[in-house]
Amino acid sequence: MEELLNQLLQSDTESEILEFKEARGQYDKNKLGKYFSALSNEANLKNKTCAWLLLGIDNNKQIVGTSITDAQLNDYKAEIAFHTSPSLNFRDAYRVDVENKKVIMLEIPAAPQGIPVAWKGHYYGRDGESLGGLNIEELERIRNQARVFDWSVQLVRGASINDLSEEAIAKARVQFAEKNHSLKDEMAKWDNITFLNKAKVTINGQITNTAILLLGKAESEHFISPATSKITWILKDRDGIEKDYEHFTCPLFLSVQQVYGKIRNIKYRYLQEGTLFPDEVNQFEPYIIREALNNSIAHQDYMLGGKILVIEREDGVLTFSNSGSFIPRSIEKVIAADAPENRYRNPFLANAMVNLNMIDTIGSGIKKMFVIQKDKFFPLPEYDLSNQKVTVSITGRIVDVNYARKLAQLPDLRLTEIILLDKVAKNKPITDPEVRQLKAKKLIEGRKPNFHISAGLAKGSGQEVDYIKMRGIDDDYYMKLIEDYLLKFKKGTRNDFENMLLDKLPDVLSVVQKKTKVKNLLQKLKTQGKIETDKKRQWVRRELDEI
Structure with a gap:
């Protein structure tokens, strides 16, 4: 990060994707939000993965340092998440010490393809160093990305059918025939180029990014750089400590099955309870693993250069993660619609995966995952759509x-x-x-x-x-405990009563809320004339003759 900071400082001036702010002790949250929107949109327009906002540097690019705390940063992050649309946040915040002066480097993700980022309903952009509204031409250029650009259909210069895996093509033929029974006899007459054209993996015999991704030899991955064709499986113990891992690359058509083979899908046995539960089921339904993994491949934003992660925990939780925003915006929208999305990030790739029987396009896959978990009485899939990633966690056991x-x-x-x-x-x-x-x-x-x-x-x-x-229990119960304490020990501080009551107060309250509750209980007893504070600011019972 120090090396990157030096590179940014050596640039001739601020640019559309780089901003310096003095921010010695704080920074205006509204201005911060405007710059977030502007820098995010400009990074998208310049085909960059991120932009940078550096705090603790003045207009002359001199490091003055900032004393902004982690608590302030968290406050900024909450404000950004709440007021940006779509909801985004800093990808990361790095602290760099330079000659005992702290610089905070805020990494701002580029706006998702086809979706400009707004701050409080307004779109912002940059014209050189100037902050202003995103002009109409730039706004439409971002919006048109979803309708115009499809990374997966792009032709790969210099690649040929010799860069594809014969084993993957052979198995793809089997799956295509499974999907298209009426073409089974005719397929026997097709050579590989004809088959790949019919399956819409190639275009007129020319190799596409989709062809390399799904059917390419492992050594052909370089053709799609800086995009990557990687799935990483990681096994973690109950404490989150990594125990094993393995990387898988193209052809992803074959790697999916290899990843599935790594997942230890053990049998889950229910406690007998009449006939309500079956005796034994898989921890994870094969359909859910297939759907989650293939969805990650189909919807990954390959322009971000990330990889797909499959994390298996020994406590029975399976997590799938891919780069890129969730285009339907919310899982609730998908469940309610129960219909296919009208646009895809990688339409050519998605169509090829349909033809090879990897996914379907009727739009019920995610809903079916929820129904399977519900019917097994397992916790429902949990989605996290933050930080330009889609992460889904599947729990393979009954929690309660x-x-x-x-x-x-x-x-x-x-x-x-x-x-x-x-x-x-x-x-x-x-x-x-x-x-x-x-x-x-x-x-x-x-x-x-x-x-x-x-x-x-x-x-x-x-x-x-x-x-x-x-x-929680009625306030009278807690106040009686306070009075009993003072009857026995004569006096007590608020800290004493917090130690006594925090674990008895409702679990739905946070620690801060519980402490506020204790404070309010003491004030309520004081108002009732039952307790008071002495000269040392400790609480004591009021004597009856004083009431």
């Missing part, structure tokens, strides 16, 4: 048998409602309309943002204790 059984006894619950309950259980935020939807069916209680499952849902599911822990 009683809770799963209770959900199974509520046949009126729709999939969308189960997804929302899953969010509540994981302390994820839900919108006001979603809150009203769940409260109308008496499925949740509490106040925003601290919701928890309702008493009705807790009753009979073995979650009564958890319900009380989340909802």
Whole structure:
């Protein structure tokens, strides 16, 4: 990072993708958001993966240092995530010490292909060093990317059919025949070039990026550089420590099966409970692994130069991650629509994968993943769409048998409602309309943002204790504990009462909220005339004759 900082400082001037700010102790969040939008959009237009905003450097490119703290940075990040559209954030924030002066290097991701980045509803850009609105021509140029540019259809100069794997082509023929039964006899007369043209992997015998990606020999990967054709499988133990890994490259048509073979899909045995649960199932349904992995290949943004990650944890969680924003914007939108998306990042690649029986385009794949997990009473797939990545985590076990059984006894619950309950259980935020939807069916209680499952849902599911822990007990109970403490020990500080009560207060509250609750309880007792503070600012009971 020091070397990169020196390179940026040696540039002749600031540019559309580079900005210096003095920011000795803080920086205006609204200006920061405008620069984020502008630099992100300009990086896209200049075909760069990122832009840089450097704090602690004045207009003369002299390092003056900044004292901005991690807490301030987190505040900036929260503001950026909340007010940008689509929701983006700094890819990373690096601290570099130069002669005892701190410089913060904020890495800003380029706007996604076809989607300009707005700050509070306005699009910003740069004209040299000047910040201003993104002009109409540039705005349309970004928007047209989704309709015009398709990396996967581009022809590869210098490549020929000899750069493709014969084994991969042979197996691709089998899958194409499986998908197109009526062409089985005719296929026997096709040479490889004819087959690849028919499968829409090549164009008039010319090799495409898609052909190298799916069917290329391992040594042919260099043809698509700086893009990469890599899947990395990593095995981690329960503590997140890496135990094993392996890299897979093109042909990805064959690598998918090899990656699948690395995943230890052991049998999961349910506790017997009448006939509600089957005796034994796979931890991970083969369909889910296939769908998640092939989706990662089809929707990866190869222009970002990233690789696909498959992380297997020994505690029964499988995670798939690929570079690039999620074009439908939200998983809820995909579930509700239950229809194919009207545009793809790599349409030529997606079409080839359909022809080779790797994916389908009816749009129900993600919904089917949710339904499979629901029917097995496993936690639903969890998506993270931040930082220009799509990450999905699949849990291959029941986290709470009683809770799963209770959900199974509520046949009126729709999939969308189960997804929302899953969010509540994981302390994820839900919108006001979603809150009203769940409260109308008496499925949740509490106040925003601290919701928890309702008493009705807790009753009979073995979650009564958890319900009380989340909802909490009446204030009278906590105040009685405070009075008992003062009766026995005569005096106490707020810290004493926090130590006594924090683990008894509702689990739905954060530590800060619990401490505020203790403060409010003490004030309530004081208002009631039951306690007061002495000269040392310690709490004591008021004597009866003083009341």
